[in-house]
Amino acid sequence: MPPDPVDHLLSVHGVSVRFGGLAALDDVRIDVPAGTVAGLIGPNGAGKTTLFNVVSGLLRPDSGRIEWKGRTLRRHRPHDLAGLGIARTFQGLNLFGGLPVLDNVMVGAERFARGGAVSMLTGLGAHGRDERLMRDRAMAVLEEFGIAGTARSLPGTLPFGLQKRVALARAVVAEPELLLLDEPAAGISADDIGALAELIGRLGERMGVLLVEHHVDLVMQVCERITVLDFGRVICAGPPEAVRADPGVAEAYLGTGEEAADDA
């Protein structure tokens, strides 16, 4: 039975990716219903980032397909993503080091600009309106995230936690229908993780979120559904309590995972 297109924003159907002899993803199936925060966990090297790259159009799966709002995405390229209504963050920061924070976030708002090549070359037509629109939207998100004071700083001059937040702001400013977050809590202090959980919960009210994270507590706290990957295979999927109770998950991941989180 095909999934109800209204219910599922994103459906990943039987996706497999091989790197040489290594099966990074093996027949993976994940659904992200609209208006939920879905979690994707698994030990290092389980294939989480690879799955994001497939959804982003950076990698073509060897088999399987990606369905977006009931429509199969064929040969979509990374720069089509924003227009579809999908935004992502990266496992690294991937900020534009030479651009001030405000401009970093303005780039995220590019999908709202209407002017074409002529307006960009001449500065005429829609250019002024586009720039104002992008600036206002970027400023609004910076204020919502409590980092408006950093607007004119270069990202490299900010503490890591703030840089992470800028990267999140750059994705959120696009007002995507689906937000892909790749380890947003990595390298962040324990205090900030609480604030991040609250923030992600709030974002989940406006957009679908697919959260990849190592911090199991964070995932358990904010996600309504969790999928567990191990060696490229889905070993468990369900609500947090079910995943926590699953003996296979505990063996493959949770036991060692919580130790790792404590070490960090």
Place this chain on the structure above:
Amino acid sequence: MASPAPRPAADEVRPPAGPPAPVGTRARWSTVPLVVRHLVLAAGALAAVLLLIAATDTVNTMRIAAVGYSVLAIAGLQVLIGASGQVSLGHGAFMFIGAYTVALLVIRLPMLPLWVNLLITVAVSAAAGVVVGGATARLHGPYLAGATLALAVGLPSLAVRFPELLGGGNGLAFTTRGAPPALAATVSTAQWQAAAVWFTVLLALTVLATVSRGRLGRRMRAVRDDPLAAAAAGIPVGRTKVAAFVLSACCGGLAGACQGYLLGTATPSSFTLALSLSLLAALVFGGMGSLWGALWGGAALVYLEVWAEDAAHALSLGTSVTNNLPIVLFGLILIVVVLLRPDGVHGAVRDAAGAVRRAR
């Protein structure tokens, strides 16, 4: 590593959002569209250049004109290298294309006015930029440098390869018109030509500055700093790189056209690899991070050569020394500047201007 909570308490004092709201004339000025502001600045610069030309002799007028087209070529390179992060070692090739386009147009279609020739030059250079930029958009670092290097070395040999069309090693010579008859009594040919060159240069710089400070410039820098993240935001990475290449090719072509128009010749020996490398060196000297760097770079390119020649004559050095002194001098100054100020002359000027502003 304390970071503020996502939703700050209502009574929390936060720094003002972004730039403080300016007041008075500055506020009104900042609401004027970018391109209009740049046009006003360009008009002021043109007036200054015209005054300079009116006050000086023919030799210096020609040098001022040479500064003009050098600035344009370097400014194009600044957008390519500084903003889009693509290093070209072969931008002399686009000057070659521009100079030969104008030469052929003047010789084959003498009825066309200068401005039509320049527009055609822009179109031809843009086409060349699409071809080269499209072919090299997937190349990085040394591979891109190598490909553009090959272009700079290979293209001028076309003149020798097709002597009937391009005049062989001697190139093409042609005559260009001076001031229109009504002005001929008061404006010398050199003055008219220098004014025409600077008019062209400032118009092109207006476009460059508007692009650089606007949406396209931001997209170029985003692609330069992180192509993956730029693509994720919806920016077509390849097309943005090609756009930067085309813009800078147009500037190179226009600069070459201006040079040909001033000198009345287009010869392969004017567009050697040394020219391409000098343009790059001048950009580094002036400052890679801003279009203003091109101004210092262009002035240095022209006047260091003049001063070096003067010095060589004053010391009655031999011709072999005289010929090589400018490049040695330029090399030395470049090393000093890069060691002292990696952000070039413009970096020092900007800091000085900032200090003056704070002191007031």
